[in-house]
Amino acid sequence: MYIDQHIHTQSGQSQPSNVLLDAAALQRLATLVSSPNRAVAEGAAVLLAHATTDDTSSLSLCSLGALTPLVALLGSQDRGCQEAAAEALAQACAKSSVVVETLASDTDAMAALGLMVKSRRPRLRFLACKCLVHVVTATNPNGGDGLSDDTLEQQPQRSVKTYSQMVRMHAVHAVLD
Amino acid sequence: MVARPEDLVQHLYSSDASIRLKAIKEVKNQIIGNKTKKLSYVKLGVVPRVVELLATEGEPDDAAIKVQSATAVGSFCYGVPDGLRAVVDSGGVASLLAALHSDKEKVVEASVRSLKMIFQVGLRRRCRRCRLVCT
Numbered sequence: 001m002y003i004d005q006h007i008h009t010q011s012g013q014s015q016p017s018n019v020l021l022d023a024a025a026l027q028r029l030a031t032l033v034s035s036p037n038r039a040v041a042e043g044a045a046v047l048l049a050h051a052t053t054d055d056t057s058s059l060s061l062c063s064l065g066a067l068t069p070l071v072a073l074l075g076s077q078d079r080g081c082q083e084a085a086a087e088a089l090a091q092a093c094a095k096s097s098v099v100v101e102t103l104a105s106d107t108d109a110m111a112a113l114g115l116m117v118k119s120r121r122p123r124l125r126f127l128a129c130k131c132l133v134h135v136v137t138a139t140n141p142n143g144g145d146g147l148s149d150d151t152l153e154q155q156p157q158r159s160v161k162t163y164s165q166m167v168r169m170h171a172v173h174a175v176l177d
Numbered sequence: 178m179v180a181r182p183e184d185l186v187q188h189l190y191s192s193d194a195s196i197r198l199k200a201i202k203e204v205k206n207q208i209i210g211n212k213t214k215k216l217s218y219v220k221l222g223v224v225p226r227v228v229e230l231l232a233t234e235g236e237p238d239d240a241a242i243k244v245q246s247a248t249a250v251g252s253f254c255y256g257v258p259d260g261l262r263a264v265v266d267s268g269g270v271a272s273l274l275a276a277l278h279s280d281k282e283k284v285v286e287a288s289v290r291s292l293k294m295i296f297q298v299g300l301r302r303r304c305r306r307c308r309l310v311c312t
Contacts (some may be wrong), residue, residue: 032289037282050296075216132238 024061026051029065034087038078045073045084049091058096067092067102074112079121086116086127093134100138103131110135179207182217188225194237201230202243205249214259215257224253224263240281247276247284251291254298261277261298 029051032044048066052058061067066088073085075168092099103109115137116128180188180203188200204223208215217225225296232248233239250269253260264270276288 022274025277028274028277032277032285035287040282040289043286043293046293047289047296156242 034069225267247287
């Protein structure tokens with residue numbers, strides 16, 4: 001992808017596509033997520049999802065306090081905002097166990113994600129399941145045979161059906177435990 | 178009457194801010210939804226000038242010019258790979274990120290929209306190449 005290959009040359013950063021990883025930019029985006037303007041909040045969440053490319057960027061998201069406004073955005077009435085927030089959280093969960101732990105301890109986030117799993121919108125169901133799989137895997141390490149973070153990383157392009165099955169499987173394991 | 182692209186390019190370099198604003202607005206209106214126009218403006222080398230206008234500070238109408246140029250930068254990237262390349266090469270992404278710090282809400286909104294467009298267009302292109310489904 002051209003943008004991946006060449007953006008880093010203008011910013012001088014070592015990793016591709018990470019002009020967004022500039023501390024000032026990340027901080028500004030984290031602030032903009034809680035903007036009352038829906039278009040701005042949605043756009044910032046989408047950009048944060050793109051900015052989360054590794055463990056370090058996920059942790060900075062956490063330390064900049066972007067998780068709380070992202071969770072709040074999950075409860076938005078706007079479809080775009082919900083999807084953008086879920087995408088950013090799913091991306092952050094996939095990259096950092098600290099984010100997963102923070103999310104798991106947030107009851108509001110869990111409630112919102114639980115509702116989203118039943119959403120009529122496939123994309124939203126997919127993203128919610130993605131977040132929940134990471135949360136359940138981290139909090140119940142013995143419950144999911146072969147469903148460790150490594151496995152998820154190796155097969156990042158799972159279908160929504162697979163993710164739903166995994167969430168259901170984990171729920172069954174949790175009940176049996 | 179629709180102004181000729183060559184005339185508009187000249188007006189973008191005018192010393193009068195109101196002429197520049199009028200010109201950038203016209204360029205933006207012409208390119209939105211029109212790939213042929215986008216390509217012709219890219220070939221005329223307009224993109225670096227539009228990015229430059231996005232970074233102007235302390236001039237009359239600078240907020241309005243920034244809003245128009247941010248929108249134009251986003252539009253150049255949409256649907257035209259050469260436009261995306263020109264924007265990235267001329268430092269458009271960095272300028273848009275800098276514009277996020279503006280105290281004018283409209284400038285911030287236009288910049289966020291354009292950045293979102295740039296990164297989503299990039300993602301879609303990558304997904305198509307990898308034959309993955311991405312909504």
